[in-house]
Amino acid sequence: MSVNKIIKRVTTSIIKDMKLRGEKISMLTGYDYSMAKALDEAGIDIILVGDSAANVFAGYETTLPITLDNMIYHTSAVVRGSKRAMVLADLPFGEYQGSVDKAYEAAVRMMKESGAHALKLEGGEEIIDNIKKIINAGIPVCGHLGLTPQSINKFGDFGVRAKEEAEANRLKTDALALQEAGCFAIVLEKIPAQLAEEVSKSLAIPTIGIGAGNGCDGQVLVVNDMLGMTKGFKPKFLRQYANLYEQITTAASQYIADVKASDYPNENEQY
Numbered sequence: 001m002s003v004n005k006i007i008k009r010v011t012t013s014i015i016k017d018m019k020l021r022g023e024k025i026s027m028l029t030g031y032d033y034s035m036a037k038a039l040d041e042a043g044i045d046i047i048l049v050g051d052s053a054a055n056v057f058a059g060y061e062t063t064l065p066i067t068l069d070n071m072i073y074h075t076s077a078v079v080r081g082s083k084r085a086m087v088l089a090d091l092p093f094g095e096y097q098g099s100v101d102k103a104y105e106a107a108v109r110m111m112k113e114s115g116a117h118a119l120k121l122e123g124g125e126e127i128i129d130n131i132k133k134i135i136n137a138g139i140p141v142c143g144h145l146g147l148t149p150q151s152i153n154k155f156g157d158f159g160v161r162a163k164e165e166a167e168a169n170r171l172k173t174d175a176l177a178l179q180e181a182g183c184f185a186i187v188l189e190k191i192p193a194q195l196a197e198e199v200s201k202s203l204a205i206p207t208i209g210i211g212a213g214n215g216c217d218g219q220v221l222v223v224n225d226m227l228g229m230t231k232g233f234k235p236k237f238l239r240q241y242a243n244l245y246e247q248i249t250t251a252a253s254q255y256i257a258d259v260k261a262s263d264y265p266n267e268n269e270q271y
Helices: 012-020 033-042 068-081 100-114 125-136 149-155 165-181 193-202 244-260
Strands: 025-029 046-049 086-090 118-120 141-146 185-189 207-210 218-221
Touching: 012 025, 012 185, 033 046, 033 068, 046 068, 046 218, 068 086, 068 100, 100 118, 100 125, 125 141, 125 165, 141 165, 165 185, 165 193, 185 193, 193 207
Parallel strands: 025 046, 025 218, 046 086, 086 118, 118 141, 141 185, 185 207, 207 218
Antiparallel strands: none
């Protein structure tokens, strides 16, 4: 009998149980096989294949240009690189905000072609019928409220959302509606910490915060930001755990110097 530890995939029921027992949920974005392997080995609970790939991988100002085909490509790579973590994928802008049938078809295609374990959709009551259709098809859905980047042109900036009472009340209503529709979790982005804690306590399902304080049931960051690969980007909520941008440029500079000096490859590095 093998003595290797059996690796159990993180599921929606495990995520819900973590909230019940007060264990915080860890989530980071990931967009490729190699990063997924590293995050999975580190023990991350959820890898979010975010449409933020449009920003950190493709260099767009917003998440809007990324396509369903792009997201399927990134997600399938992450699925192949993970054994334990749940792989949660964003549905991109324009694929689910319209008709119920189009949202359903996009969700089914993402699940079938990428191997994702669950999907994340931005919005509340305005897309609730679309979410219900997807969930009724057996596809787990994570909601996303607060600063929803796919709506950035409506907001006008990336500032804190729900600071005013009316928007805060709308967020509370949307959160309850998402729970009632069957969502297994909700991401709360860039909202006041007190509001995020209040919403988290009001829900039976877990909340995952980003720029929403420590009262959420878990936290998520963009992995490139957390690793210090995104030069010049340092919002208040971001804690950098490394400075890979500097390490990469230093290593590349040394490689260039070694090549120019005919120092690489040496006798031990050739056949």
